[in-house]
Amino acid sequence: MASIKMRAKITDGVTTIKALVSHPMDTGLMKDKKTGETIPAHFIQEVVCKHKDTTVMTANWGAAISKNPYLSFKFAGAAAGDTVSLSWADNKGEKDSAEVTIK
Amino acid sequence: MTSMKRRIFLKGSLATGAVGIAVSTGLLTPRVSLAAWSKAAFEAKDVNGAVSALFNTSDMASSDKISIKAPDIAENGAVVPVSVTTSIDGVSSISLLADKNATPLTAEFTLGPGTEGYVSTRIKMGKTANVIAVVKAGDKLYSAQKEVKVTIGGCGG
Secondary structure (H helix, E strand, C coil): CCCEEEEEEEECCEEEEEEEECCCCECCCCECCCCCCECCCECEEEEEEEECCEEEEEEEECCCECCCCEEEEEEECCCCCCEEEEEEEECCCCEEEEEEECC | CHHHHHHHHHHHHHHHHHHHHHHHCCCCCCHHHHHHCCHHHHHCCCHHHHHHHHHCCCCCEECCCEEEECCCEEEECCCEEEEEEECCCCEEEEEEEECCCCCCEEEEEEECCCEEEEEEEEECCCCCEEEEEEEEECCEEEEEEEEEEEEECCCCC
């Protein structure tokens, strides 16, 4: 289940992470156009990004993040060649993670 | 006797090794890690309610050191790109809220010590509203806001 596309690039000691996750991010308010039934809420609640053993960023998300979420942030203290990992967990207990090397 | 012990030892170390790898790659992320997700904050119906559920206070000082980059007019409320940059020192958390959404809090980012005051993501907005960024630095909260006009709402209905 490769749901994460992630890039990590370092310039002047600052690493920029850009990530895209494929996820429906259903709010629980939408109705199915054909059946008229409400689509239950299904959204990512937590995204954690780690460099070595340090957590550089934890995101707590609500259902108001767009479908197929995009996320970008910057942190210092890493070097080219290090790996960073990103993992997410949603309200149904599904999860995924990915690792990339900083370029 | 010694060979038996060694066998047991090897088995044990192999087993713990596998679990260790699974944990570190995030396959077995402990359920406890979701404890930080504040149900009260994400279900709060107004901005002050959400902010106080997150930080135990809703005292915010508006700051010109926070800049929100978002479109003036968003044609599609389902995808509104928003970036927040702040030059405040010691930022530990950045939250994004859309004040006219049924539940205003969209995201809360907790930043590590080496992480810069910058996040970028895409949010859903039900209608024309102010996008509010709340930045926590030290024990204080700072905020800034920007109005985004939404032509087609993106929160269902």
